[in-house]
Amino acid sequence: MDLGLKGLKAVLAGASKGIGRATAQVLAAEGCDVSICARDGVAVAATVSVLRPMGARAFGEAVDMTDNAAYRAWVARAADQLGGCDIFISFASAGGGPATEESWKAVFDLDLMATYRGVEAAMPYLEKSKAGSIVALGTTAALEEFFGPQAYNATKAAVINYASALSQQLAPKGIRVNTVSPGPTYIDGGAWDAIKTHMPPVYERTLNAIPMGRLGDAEEVARAIAFVASPASPFMTGTNLVIDGGLTKRVQY
Numbered sequence: 001m002d003l004g005l006k007g008l009k010a011v012l013a014g015a016s017k018g019i020g021r022a023t024a025q026v027l028a029a030e031g032c033d034v035s036i037c038a039r040d041g042v043a044v045a046a047t048v049s050v051l052r053p054m055g056a057r058a059f060g061e062a063v064d065m066t067d068n069a070a071y072r073a074w075v076a077r078a079a080d081q082l083g084g085c086d087i088f089i090s091f092a093s094a095g096g097g098p099a100t101e102e103s104w105k106a107v108f109d110l111d112l113m114a115t116y117r118g119v120e121a122a123m124p125y126l127e128k129s130k131a132g133s134i135v136a137l138g139t140t141a142a143l144e145e146f147f148g149p150q151a152y153n154a155t156k157a158a159v160i161n162y163a164s165a166l167s168q169q170l171a172p173k174g175i176r177v178n179t180v181s182p183g184p185t186y187i188d189g190g191a192w193d194a195i196k197t198h199m200p201p202v203y204e205r206t207l208n209a210i211p212m213g214r215l216g217d218a219e220e221v222a223r224a225i226a227f228v229a230s231p232a233s234p235f236m237t238g239t240n241l242v243i244d245g246g247l248t249k250r251v252q253y
Contacts, residue, residue, distance in 0.1 A: 004231035006031030008131060009082035011075060013065060013118050014092025016043035018187045019137070021050075022222035023089065028056040030226065032087070035078035037063040037071075057082070065092045065114040066106075075121035085125035087229045089135045090115040095152055095191060107151040112158050119166070126175050133229045134170075136163040138181035140244045156181075160240050167238035176237040178228045183244025186215040212245035 005027060015024045016038035024034050028051045036051075038044050041062030051058035059081055063074045079085035092114055094107040115136055126132040141150065142157035160179050167177035184206055186192045192215055196203040207215065224243050227233055242248060 001232065003030050003226060005226070008086040009033045009079070009084045010035070010087035010089070010229070011078045011082070011085045011122060012036045013075070013090040013114065014038050016040060016047045018190055019182065019185065019218045019221050020091030021047050022218035023091070023225045024051055025054070026219070026222045026226045028054040028058060031056055033057040033082050035059040035082055037061050037065070037074050037078070038092070039064055066109050068117060071114065072117055072121040075118055079122065079125040084129060085122050086129040086131045087133045087135070088118060088122040088126060089137070089225065089229065090118045091137055093137070093152070099149070104151040107155050111152065111155045112162070115159055116162065127173060130174070131231045132173070132175035134163070134166070134175065134177045135225055135229045136160070136177070136179045138179045138240060140181055140183040140242060140248050143181065143242070144248050144250060164238050164240070171237055178236060178238070179240040180221065180225050180228055181240055181242050182216060182221045183210070183242070183247040184215045185218060185221060187218050210245040210247045214245065216243060216245060
């Protein structure tokens with residue numbers, strides 16, 4: 001199936017590892033030019049070195065996404081370097097952490113505000129695109145109670161709400177906005193790798209709650225993100241696509 005991504009330009013924030021890196025690889029394999037950023041310059045360079053042999057143009061920079069001015073400047077610079085921006089996706093997340101005010105503020109700043117700032121910075125370029133698409137990253141932990149009151153869960157719920165409202169505002173401009181909410185996703189060196197090692201009862205309990213009998217992987221989520229972002233789904237906007245192997249039990253209205 002041709003996703004119509006060949007020749008399009010994607011700006012991916014926080015895409016040097018995990019689902020972000022996997023998405024960059026899927027997009028590049030489909031012929032999409034890609035620019036990525038993350039805080040770790042070594043990881044950025046390693047990802048770009050993987051993307052370029054795929055045939056698409058690929059660029060990357062080390063950027064602190066909590067630095068408002070630096071992050072906004074990078075989004076504009078990345079779009080200029082690519083010659084435009086058809087797709088914007090923000091992957092960066094502070095993840096879970098201790099139940100402290102400082103932790104809540106850190107998650108709010110990176111998960112929600114970096115998404116908002118990136119969208120704002122990309123907007124002038126998206127408005128010029130004939131295939132403008134924004135994908136926000138949610139989580140199933142924002143949909144049902146999971147691990148108690150967590151900054152990550154609450155902030156991702158705000159991201160989903162923001163994307164839904166934004167989709168209504170931007171639809172008349174031809175820009176689509178959707179959210180993809182993965183369930184537990186196993187990535188080497190990631191959160192669920194650590195949980196499996198240090199909290200095996202939690203890992204096993206979660207695994208047993210997934211009807212498909214396993215955790216997801218980054219490429220499975222990335223392929224869904226690529227489809228949602230692509231011109232192959234031109235009438236999809238305001239949707240929160242859940243990818244969780246059946247973990248969440250609510251009816252997905």
